[in-house]
Amino acid sequence: MSNNEIELICIICPIGCSIKVYKVLDNIKIEGALCPRGVNYARQEILDPKRIVMSVVKVKNGDLPVVSVKTDVPIPKKCINEIMRLTALIEVEAPIKIGQVIVKDVCGANLIATREVKKNS
Amino acid sequence: MIKRRADVAIIGAGPAGIAAAIKAKLLGLETVLIENRDILGGIPLQCIHPGFGIHYFKEDLTGCEFIQRLIDRMYSVGVDLILNAYVHSIEFNSYIEKRVNVITPNGVYKIDTKTIIYATGARERHLFELNIFGDRPDGVYTAGEAQTLMDLYGILPGENIVIIGSGDVGLIMARRFALEGANVKAVIEIMPYPGGLIRNIVQCLRDFNIPLYLSHTVTDIIGSKRVESVKVAKVDENLRPIKSTEFEIPCDTIVIAAGLIPNIELLEKIGVAMDPKTRGPIVNEFLETSIPGIFVAGNALVINDLVDYAAEQGEIAAEGAKIYIENSGIPTKSWIKMTLGRNIRFVVPHYISGERDVILYARVQKPENNVYLSIANLKIKMYSVRPAEMVRIKIPAKTITENHYVTVPVEVIPT
Numbered sequence: 462m463s464n465n466e467i468e469l470i471c472i473i474c475p476i477g478c479s480i481k482v483y484k485v486l487d488n489i490k491i492e493g494a495l496c497p498r499g500v501n502y503a504r505q506e507i508l509d510p511k512r513i514v515m516s517v518v519k520v521k522n523g524d525l526p527v528v529s530v531k532t533d534v535p536i537p538k539k540c541i542n543e544i545m546r547l548t549a550l551i552e553v554e555a556p557i558k559i560g561q562v563i564v565k566d567v568c569g570a571n572l573i574a575t576r577e578v579k580k581n582s
Numbered sequence: 583m584i585k586r587r588a589d590v591a592i593i594g595a596g597p598a599g600i601a602a603a604i605k606a607k608l609l610g611l612e613t614v615l616i617e618n619r620d621i622l623g624g625i626p627l628q629c630i631h632p633g634f635g636i637h638y639f640k641e642d643l644t645g646c647e648f649i650q651r652l653i654d655r656m657y658s659v660g661v662d663l664i665l666n667a668y669v670h671s672i673e674f675n676s677y678i679e680k681r682v683n684v685i686t687p688n689g690v691y692k693i694d695t696k697t698i699i700y701a702t703g704a705r706e707r708h709l710f711e712l713n714i715f716g717d718r719p720d721g722v723y724t725a726g727e728a729q730t731l732m733d734l735y736g737i738l739p740g741e742n743i744v745i746i747g748s749g750d751v752g753l754i755m756a757r758r759f760a761l762e763g764a765n766v767k768a769v770i771e772i773m774p775y776p777g778g779l780i781r782n783i784v785q786c787l788r789d790f791n792i793p794l795y796l797s798h799t800v801t802d803i804i805g806s807k808r809v810e811s812v813k814v815a816k817v818d819e820n821l822r823p824i825k826s827t828e829f830e831i832p833c834d835t836i837v838i839a840a841g842l843i844p845n846i847e848l849l850e851k852i853g854v855a856m857d858p859k860t861r862g863p864i865v866n867e868f869l870e871t872s873i874p875g876i877f878v879a880g881n882a883l884v885i886n887d888l889v890d891y892a893a894e895q896g897e898i899a900a901e902g903a904k905i906y907i908e909n910s911g912i913p914t915k916s917w918i919k920m921t922l923g924r925n926i927r928f929v930v931p932h933y934i935s936g937e938r939d940v941i942l943y944a945r946v947q948k949p950e951n952n953v954y955l956s957i958a959n960l961k962i963k964m965y966s967v968r969p970a971e972m973v974r975i976k977i978p979a980k981t982i983t984e985n986h987y988v989t990v991p992v993e994v995i996p997t
């Protein structure tokens with residue numbers, strides 16, 4: 462039984478309901494959510510958990526040595542390591558604008574810059 | 583020496599100060615914004631995680647994105663800026679004459695201003711404030727220092743990390759360490775509940791299977807040159823370590839995430855009254871301190887968990903400055919004191935007039951479920967309250983006036 466019972470905390474609002482999810486064969490039973498948003502959250506977390514991933518990547522000739530980046534949409538949790546391996550490898554040339562696409566189309570998202578980096582003068 | 587006149591001088595160009603400057607300018611006030619770094623923005627500059635601007639911009643942005651938007655907005659309304667500016671002192675000369683003495687590489691400024699908005703933010707609590715004994719080797723950082731190293735300069739401070747305290751910055755850094763391949767061995771929290779927001783507990787610790795030790799403390803730091811390990815023990819109800827429960831965690835880095843303290847030095851020097859609970863100034867509904875015409879906003883007022891609240895406080899203070907200048911003071915028949923009742927740690931503002939709607943910020947002492955938050959005769963049902971989540975509530979003016987309150991009790995009542 463315990464294998465099929467998962468406990469989650471809903472993060473949609475500050476109430477933070479403890480939600481229990483029971484998986485019996487292909488059926489999912491969700492208990493403890495005070496509102497439908499929590500039920501949706503739990504279903505999403507169990508079936509296809511997603512996260513926004515953020516990191517920094519190296520910058521050539523910038524006024525800062527790295528630029529911060531994030532995925533523009535949440536990506537599947539299982540792809541996080543793939544994104545992190547990528548951000549460790551690449552290097553971009555300054556100047557960089559906020560919102561500039563650093564890597565296109567990886568794990569269903571674009572990696573975009575979240576900080577401006579000026580050219581080193 | 584350079585002389586300047588202003589309606590409002592704003593000290594500190596973080597989220598609260600910039601939001602105050604935008605609002606003040608839009609209200610038609612002659613505004614000067616003073617910042618001690620060479621760059622605008624304050625703490626969000628080093629925050630690459632989302633969670634910023636959900637209320638202010640109705641969008642979930644990272645710290646850097648949020649602050650850039652705010653700065654762009656500020657440039658579009660045109661605010662007078664003084665960067666690299668060290669505020670040496672504030673003088674109170676009369677109701678509508680204050681002076682801010684500022685030292686900059688271009689010389690000394692004397693800014694004669696009718697009002698001041700103080701928005702200098704907060705500092706991190708450090709090891710010496712936590713009663714942690716032992717060696718003082720290399721490898722001990724505050725969460726903010728670790729954040730600056732990693733996210734501005736791309737330097738990982740260590741490989742095996744123990745985090746002391748479960749404040750939000752610490753939790754966020756736990757995730758950053760884990761993402762960058764470091765091993766976060768434990769987060770140690772002395773209280774029986776976490777110090778940070780739930781979403782951070784879930785997405786920063788649980789996602790990466792980082793153990794959170796509640797009701798535990800670090801009793802000893804061991805290491806000659808670099809940190810080698812920490813000793814950890816359970817604490818009793820009085821938060822004293824229980825010797826028999828002690829165990830050791832090998833690590834090379836310690837990160838302190840034990841909360842923030844408002845930066846209030848200059849206000850203390852001129853005698854502004856402080857609240858020992860918030861460790862910030864005592865204020866009225868326009869966030870005016872005990873010295874007329876000096877307002878305070880953001881983390882210098884109270885430690886906020888959302889940047890949106892800091893920005894909102896900047897705007898409230900700017901409105902206050904406008905009303906103050908028009909009336910040579912905030913016009914009010916009398917000030918009604920907010921009093922702290924059951925399970926309330928603090929309430930800001932401390933005094934209200936009852937003549938206007940007011941936004942109230944409060945924190946509880948301990949977590950509770952199924953309660954009412956009671957303010958005068960206003961009762962608001964809450965499924966849960968937690969010390970880590972600041973309560974923000976708008977109180978309509980009539981709640982207070984209709985009942986002729988002399989003091990307004992704020993309390994949490996079980997249902």
Ligand code: SF4
Nearest residue numbers: 471474477478496499
């Ligand atoms: S289930 Fe609904 S009420 Fe409970 S935390 Fe989630 S969003 Fe909030």
